[in-house]
Amino acid sequence: MVTRMEGLGCSYEEIPMPLITLTFDYCGHDSKDGEPERDRAGEQRARHAIERLGAVDIQCVDDIEPPMDCQADFIVRAFGDDHSYCAFTAHAVPKLRAQGFRVEIDKDYPFQVVDPQTPWFAAIEPCDDELPDWFSLELGVEVDGKRVDLLPLVLELIDRAGEGEGGLTSLERGFPSTYSMRVTDTHNVTMTNERLRALLHVVIELWQGAKPKEGKMVFPGVRAPALVPLHETFREEGTRISWRDPEHVAERAFGVMSRPKKAPRPAALRATLRSYQEEGLAFLQHLRANGVGGVLADDMGLGKTLQTIAHICTEKEQGRLDYPVLIVAPTSLTGNWQRELGKFAPHLKVTLFRGPGRHALWGELPGSDVVITTYPILVRDEERLSKQHFHMAVLDEAQAIKNTTSLANKAIKMIDADHRLCLTGTPVENHLGELWALFDFLNPGLLGDEPSFRRCYRGPIEVLKDEDRLEMLREQIAPYILRRMKREAASELPEKTEMMRLVHLSGNQRELYEQIRVAAHTEVRKVIKSKGLAASAVPIFGALLRLRQVCCDPRLVQLNAARGVRQSAKYDAFFELLEGLLAAGHRVLVFSQFTTMLGLLGDGLAEREIPYLTLTGATVDRQAKCDAFENGLADVFLLSLKAAGTGLNLVSADIVIHYDPWWNPAVQLQATDRAYRIGQQRPVFVYNLAVAGSVEERVMLMQQNKQRVSTMLLGDKPQQTPGLTAEDVETLFSPLEDGERGGHVRATPRVVHAVHEDVSSGAA
Incomplete structure (x- = not known):
C-alpha cells in the first residue's frame, strides 16, 4: 500500500489542502494498472484506515472541485488551517507507516513537519x-x-x-x-x-x-x-x-x-535558630553563592534581623568578610540593630555611623565588620560612602527606596557592594513599580528598564488584568524572594483573633458627615470631569481625609461647621471598650495615623486617671518608651501608625486597637505585629474600629483588593484585582448608611477567628 501526500490548490477559495493518493503494490504492479487479482477486502480496509485518520474521499466532497489533472483519492479538510493540516501530517504519517503503508511525501508538500523528537x-x-x-x-x-x-x-x-x-x-x-x-x-x-x-x-x-x-x-x-x-x-x-x-x-x-543547600549554624552566633530561620540562612547563603541579590520578605516578627546576623556571622566564619557589611535602616531602627548585633554576635566589630559626630568615625569603617547607618545619612554622605567598598549592602525596611525618584533610591545605587539584600515584609505596597525599584537595586536588568517593565508587566497586569503575565512575573522573581507567614513558620505562636467593631453615627456628628460628604462629592466630580480620574488623586484623597476625620472625632476637622459638634461615637465607644479590657487585666496598644487624635485620646485617659505612654514621630528616645511599657509603667500605649508601625517588640501587650483604618492593610498588619510576634505567650485580640456605612467601613472592604497583586507575587492566588476606579470613588462618597454589612474583613492565614461587632452610638 502506497500513499502519496501532496498539497494542491482547490476551488474552495484556492486554499492548499493535503491530498492523498492511494495505490496498492501487487509484486511491482500498481493497482491502477489493472492487475486482475486484487485483494478487494484488503484495499477497503486500507481506505477505512485512512478515513479514520480524518481524510475524506474526494469524490464525496460537494463543495470542492479538484483540478482536472488531480489524481488524489482523499482530501484532508480538518479545520481549514495550517495547524490542523500539520497536526494531521504529524499524526497520520507515523500511524500509516506503523500499519504497513509506504508513505511518500511530495517535495513541495507544504505541511511537512519536523520530527517532534528532533533535538x-x-x-x-x-x-x-x-x-x-x-x-x-x-x-x-x-x-x-x-x-x-x-x-x-x-x-x-x-x-x-x-x-x-x-x-x-x-x-x-x-x-x-x-x-x-x-x-x-x-x-x-x-x-x-x-x-x-x-x-x-x-x-x-x-x-x-x-x-x-x-x-x-x-x-x-x-x-x-x-x-x-x-x-x-x-x-x-x-x-x-x-x-x-x-x-x-x-x-x-x-x-x-537550584534548591538552597542547608547551611551550618555559625559557631559564634549566640542564638538558637528555629528551623525556618535555618532555611532563611540557607537562602541567604544560596543568594551569595550564586552572585545574586534577593529579598527576605518574612512576615513581621519572624526574625529577619537574626537571620541576617547569622548570615553575616557565616561570612565572617568562612573567611569571606574582607570588607564591611553596610546596613541601612530607618533612623528609629539603628539602635535596635546595634543591640541585636551586640546580643547575638558580640565578636563582630560594629560601627554606628550616624549623628553629627559620625565623620570622626570615618577611619574606622574599613576595619569594621558591620557599619550601621540611616537612609538620611546615606543621602547626605553619598559621595563619601560610595568610595568605600562593602562586602554586602543590607537594606532594612527596604520599601524606603520604592520611589525611584527619591534621593535614597539614587544614593543606594551608588554604593559599591559585592552582594545586596533587602529586608521587608511588604515588597509591594501600592503598585508593581515598587517591586521594580527593589529589583533594580538588587539585580539590575532582571526586570528590564522601567518603561519595558511597565509595558511587559505593569500595563498587562494592572490595566488589562492579564493573569498569565502576573503568574509569569511571580515565577520570574520567585528564586529571589523568601516569604514565610507567621502561622506557617512559627506554630508555637498563640491564636490571634481579629474583630471589626462598628459604631453608628447619630445627631450632629451624622449631620456633619453628610454635609461634608455632599460638598466633597460635588467638588470631586467636577475635578474628575475636568482633569480625569488619574490626575485627581490629590483632591480625592483630601476629601476622603476630611470624612475620615469626622468619623474619628469632629474635633479633628478644621472647618467652621465642626466647631460646635462635641459628640463622637467612636471616641465614646473606644473608652467603653478600653475600660472593659483594662478591668480584665489586658495590656493595650492603640494605633492611629492622626497624632492629633492620639492627643485627644491621651487627654481622655488623663481625665480618667489611666496611666499611658505615647510614641510618635516627635518622640526622641523610642526605645526608652518601649522599655517603660514592657516594664509595666503603663498598660496603654498610644502609637502613631507611621512612626511605630515597624521595628518595635511589644509582646507584653495582648490587645491591639486600630482606631482608624488605613488604605494599606499591610501597614496595619505590621503595626499589629508589634505584639503578635515571636515571644508572645498569650492570645492576641485585634479590634478594628470603624463607622458603619461610612467611608471607613468601605475602606476596610477595599483593603482585601489592595493585597491582591502582592499576595499573588508571594505565592497566593486571590481572585480580585486592585485599583481605584470611578465606581470606587462613587462608592466611597455614597451616602452614610446604617447597617451596611458587606463588611467582614477577609481572614488572612494568621487570623484564626474573624468577628463582626456592632456598637450603637446610644450604647456608647
Whole structure:
C-alpha cells in the first residue's frame, strides 16, 4: 500500500489542502494498472484506515472541485488551517507507516513537519564589548541540515499578544492543542500547547523589548534563569536541547534555580535558630553563592534581623568578610540593630555611623565588620560612602527606596557592594513599580528598564488584568524572594483573633458627615470631569481625609461647621471598650495615623486617671518608651501608625486597637505585629474600629483588593484585582448608611477567628 501526500490548490477559495493518493503494490504492479487479482477486502480496509485518520474521499466532497489533472483519492479538510493540516501530517504519517503503508511525501508538500523528537539547539554567545554581560540567543531546530532559529517567530506572536485586552492570556486561549510554526516553504515545526507556552514565557522574560542585535535576540545574563523552566518542559516531553554555551551562562542559571543547600549554624552566633530561620540562612547563603541579590520578605516578627546576623556571622566564619557589611535602616531602627548585633554576635566589630559626630568615625569603617547607618545619612554622605567598598549592602525596611525618584533610591545605587539584600515584609505596597525599584537595586536588568517593565508587566497586569503575565512575573522573581507567614513558620505562636467593631453615627456628628460628604462629592466630580480620574488623586484623597476625620472625632476637622459638634461615637465607644479590657487585666496598644487624635485620646485617659505612654514621630528616645511599657509603667500605649508601625517588640501587650483604618492593610498588619510576634505567650485580640456605612467601613472592604497583586507575587492566588476606579470613588462618597454589612474583613492565614461587632452610638 502506497500513499502519496501532496498539497494542491482547490476551488474552495484556492486554499492548499493535503491530498492523498492511494495505490496498492501487487509484486511491482500498481493497482491502477489493472492487475486482475486484487485483494478487494484488503484495499477497503486500507481506505477505512485512512478515513479514520480524518481524510475524506474526494469524490464525496460537494463543495470542492479538484483540478482536472488531480489524481488524489482523499482530501484532508480538518479545520481549514495550517495547524490542523500539520497536526494531521504529524499524526497520520507515523500511524500509516506503523500499519504497513509506504508513505511518500511530495517535495513541495507544504505541511511537512519536523520530527517532534528532533533535538533542539540553543546557542548562547557573548555580545561585543558595548554590551558587557549581555548575550545573544538562538533557539530552534535543524531542517534539511540547516539550523533555523525560531525566536523571531515567537517574537511575532508576542507582538500580536500586545494588541487588545487580555494580552498573552487571550492569545493562548486560541492556541490549538498542537501548534505549528512555518520555518520554510514546505516544513513546519509542531509543538504541544505546553511547549509553546514555555517558549513564549521564556522569550518574554529574556527579551522585554530589547532590540535584536545582528538578527538575534539579546538578553542580560541576569535573566538567564528564565531558560531553566523551558529546559525542564522539553525534558518532560522527551526532547533534548543541545546547548552551546562557552560562557556557562545556562550553568549559572541552573545554580540560581537550584534548591538552597542547608547551611551550618555559625559557631559564634549566640542564638538558637528555629528551623525556618535555618532555611532563611540557607537562602541567604544560596543568594551569595550564586552572585545574586534577593529579598527576605518574612512576615513581621519572624526574625529577619537574626537571620541576617547569622548570615553575616557565616561570612565572617568562612573567611569571606574582607570588607564591611553596610546596613541601612530607618533612623528609629539603628539602635535596635546595634543591640541585636551586640546580643547575638558580640565578636563582630560594629560601627554606628550616624549623628553629627559620625565623620570622626570615618577611619574606622574599613576595619569594621558591620557599619550601621540611616537612609538620611546615606543621602547626605553619598559621595563619601560610595568610595568605600562593602562586602554586602543590607537594606532594612527596604520599601524606603520604592520611589525611584527619591534621593535614597539614587544614593543606594551608588554604593559599591559585592552582594545586596533587602529586608521587608511588604515588597509591594501600592503598585508593581515598587517591586521594580527593589529589583533594580538588587539585580539590575532582571526586570528590564522601567518603561519595558511597565509595558511587559505593569500595563498587562494592572490595566488589562492579564493573569498569565502576573503568574509569569511571580515565577520570574520567585528564586529571589523568601516569604514565610507567621502561622506557617512559627506554630508555637498563640491564636490571634481579629474583630471589626462598628459604631453608628447619630445627631450632629451624622449631620456633619453628610454635609461634608455632599460638598466633597460635588467638588470631586467636577475635578474628575475636568482633569480625569488619574490626575485627581490629590483632591480625592483630601476629601476622603476630611470624612475620615469626622468619623474619628469632629474635633479633628478644621472647618467652621465642626466647631460646635462635641459628640463622637467612636471616641465614646473606644473608652467603653478600653475600660472593659483594662478591668480584665489586658495590656493595650492603640494605633492611629492622626497624632492629633492620639492627643485627644491621651487627654481622655488623663481625665480618667489611666496611666499611658505615647510614641510618635516627635518622640526622641523610642526605645526608652518601649522599655517603660514592657516594664509595666503603663498598660496603654498610644502609637502613631507611621512612626511605630515597624521595628518595635511589644509582646507584653495582648490587645491591639486600630482606631482608624488605613488604605494599606499591610501597614496595619505590621503595626499589629508589634505584639503578635515571636515571644508572645498569650492570645492576641485585634479590634478594628470603624463607622458603619461610612467611608471607613468601605475602606476596610477595599483593603482585601489592595493585597491582591502582592499576595499573588508571594505565592497566593486571590481572585480580585486592585485599583481605584470611578465606581470606587462613587462608592466611597455614597451616602452614610446604617447597617451596611458587606463588611467582614477577609481572614488572612494568621487570623484564626474573624468577628463582626456592632456598637450603637446610644450604647456608647
